[in-house]
Amino acid sequence: MKLSLKKVLLLFLLLNLFSLLTNAQCIQFAKQDIFKTKLKPYTHNGIYVTQKLTQGETIELYKTFFSNQDYRILVCSDNNLPKIEFKIFDINRNIIFDNKKNNLSNIWDFYFNTNLQTIISIHVPNTKNESKKSGCVAVLIGYLEN
Amino acid sequence: MKISKLSYKLISILTLLTISLFIFSCKSDEKDKKINDKVQKSINEDEKLTNDFNKAKQIFYALPSPIETAMLIKRAETTFDETILNPTENSTNYNTSKSKALNLGIYGADLSYASLFDQTQTSIKYLSTSKTLAEDLGLMNLVDENFATRLENNVNNRDSCMGIISEIFTNSNSVLKENGRPEIAAMIIVGGWVEGLYIATQLTKKSQNNNELIDRIVDQKISLNTLINLLSEYKDNKSINSLLIDMNIIKSVYDEIQIVSTKIEPITDNETKITTLKAKTDIFMSDKIFNKLCTKVDSIRNIIVQ
Numbered sequence: 001m002k003l004s005l006k007k008v009l010l011l012f013l014l015l016n017l018f019s020l021l022t023n024a025q026c027i028q029f030a031k032q033d034i035f036k037t038k039l040k041p042y043t044h045n046g047i048y049v050t051q052k053l054t055q056g057e058t059i060e061l062y063k064t065f066f067s068n069q070d071y072r073i074l075v076c077s078d079n080n081l082p083k084i085e086f087k088i089f090d091i092n093r094n095i096i097f098d099n100k101k102n103n104l105s106n107i108w109d110f111y112f113n114t115n116l117q118t119i120i121s122i123h124v125p126n127t128k129n130e131s132k133k134s135g136c137v138a139v140l141i142g143y144l145e146n
Numbered sequence: 147m148k149i150s151k152l153s154y155k156l157i158s159i160l161t162l163l164t165i166s167l168f169i170f171s172c173k174s175d176e177k178d179k180k181i182n183d184k185v186q187k188s189i190n191e192d193e194k195l196t197n198d199f200n201k202a203k204q205i206f207y208a209l210p211s212p213i214e215t216a217m218l219i220k221r222a223e224t225t226f227d228e229t230i231l232n233p234t235e236n237s238t239n240y241n242t243s244k245s246k247a248l249n250l251g252i253y254g255a256d257l258s259y260a261s262l263f264d265q266t267q268t269s270i271k272y273l274s275t276s277k278t279l280a281e282d283l284g285l286m287n288l289v290d291e292n293f294a295t296r297l298e299n300n301v302n303n304r305d306s307c308m309g310i311i312s313e314i315f316t317n318s319n320s321v322l323k324e325n326g327r328p329e330i331a332a333m334i335i336v337g338g339w340v341e342g343l344y345i346a347t348q349l350t351k352k353s354q355n356n357n358e359l360i361d362r363i364v365d366q367k368i369s370l371n372t373l374i375n376l377l378s379e380y381k382d383n384k385s386i387n388s389l390l391i392d393m394n395i396i397k398s399v400y401d402e403i404q405i406v407s408t409k410i411e412p413i414t415d416n417e418t419k420i421t422t423l424k425a426k427t428d429i430f431m432s433d434k435i436f437n438k439l440c441t442k443v444d445s446i447r448n449i450i451v452q
Contacts, residue, residue: 049206061206064368070420096410096423110421114407115361117368 026050030138035076038107042072042142050138053124055081061120061139065112070144075099075106075122078135085123090116222359226263230348231256232341232451234275239452243283244385247330248450250279251337259345283330329383332376336389337450339366339373343396344447347440363439364429367400392446399439404430 030050049061065071077084083104088097096118099105122137232252240246257272346363350356374393380386410425 059206062372064365066365090410094409096412097421108421109419110412110423112423112425114423114425114427115365115368116407116410116423116425 026052026136026138029078029136030076030140032076035074035138035140038076039072039074039140039142042070042109042144045141045143047141048138050136052134053081053122053137054134055124055126055132058121058123059137061122062117063120063141064115064117067112067114070109070111072142072144073108073110073120074140074142076138076140077106077124078137080133081135081137082125082127084137085125087121087123089119089121091119093119222356222362224349224353224356224359226260226265227349227352228260228265228268230345231259231268231272234271236451237275237279240279243330244333245450246279246282247333248337248389250276250283250285251334251339252341252447252451253279254334255338255341255345285330329380329386332380332386333389335373335376336393339369340443340447340450342366343443347443351440360436361429364403364405364431367403367405370397370400396439396442396446399435399442402431402435402438406430 027048027050030048036044049059051059053059073086073088075084075086084099084106085104086099086106086108087095088108089095097108097110099108102108120139122139124135124137126132232249234253237249237253240249253272253276257269257276260268260272343363343366346359350359350363353359370393374390374397377386377390377393381390405427407427408425410423412421412423414421
């Protein structure tokens, strides 16, 4: 099948548009008021990390937390996805937190007495006997104002 | 140029947002994965822990957001000193996209510093200069007009303002990517980062026992690694490559600073469910190394502002 240059360009544009729309969908997803409510009384730090993920996929967020400050991490996902697994590692990959040991809770409140660079690992687990599903996943970080 | 108080607040926020754009939420692509792979190789991974995460990963980098940075500076209890800022008169010297972008970052950091210390007159001056450079670079067109109106309508509601700022923060990242100008954004970031470090190092000269501020300077060792990763993504660009060399010069001094942390001990309060993570961090940095860092930062910053 011969494809003209115009058709190839059109296809390329449509693919890009789809990608942008998907990203825009996830940004809208992350901005829902319900998530801000779940973050309270912590103040959102202004950063939305959001991505469309398929079951079996993982994203990692490198984030530095500062000493003597209370923080909350909230992991949100589309309803069609299973409960999200998330782990926090220090930069040497020593595990600090694993939500599997906390009933797959999507919230973790913590306080560091030292500055620490962490890796927040977010994983959408597979489910048996079902086709893989995709959906938006977002990470929101809040801090307590002194 | 006359700027109303409301416009001042608005443009101040816009400028800061533009400057901090990519620093604070940088999503990776395939190139990031390659860079990260190199980093990953240098890290002794615990295979047991990572078995579950065996698929190709997407990496995100998040340096402190503007809101967090403001919080950190406030806590360091520093004072305001206008003499350390880049004089606005220098702005007429900047004729290339590179010098404009870098100095927009510089002026943005100066503006941020002045604003934090409620230096209204100075802020207006730096705001006006930043706005001119941003216009020259075509950055002012990237901001949604609805955002400005909404921010004006909510200027007295702190929570709403924060929400709108967060929203713009996210939207701007996408818009700049769509505009295909990530190198300009990276240059603005470098300018802002260098000036932040410059201001901090200059302030320690006047307040040598400000350990909080010295800690914040040492913390930038981590931020610098992230910044270098980001710049490496665009290293084929000649201007970016020269900045990468400068950043690596600063990194070589930071590498002489030893940061030793003990293993983290998490303790969870059963009632509040809050986990306290305790570790002891020791910083080994001689006066000689600190002075060397100040000199390098001073020298690179002064070349940018010339």
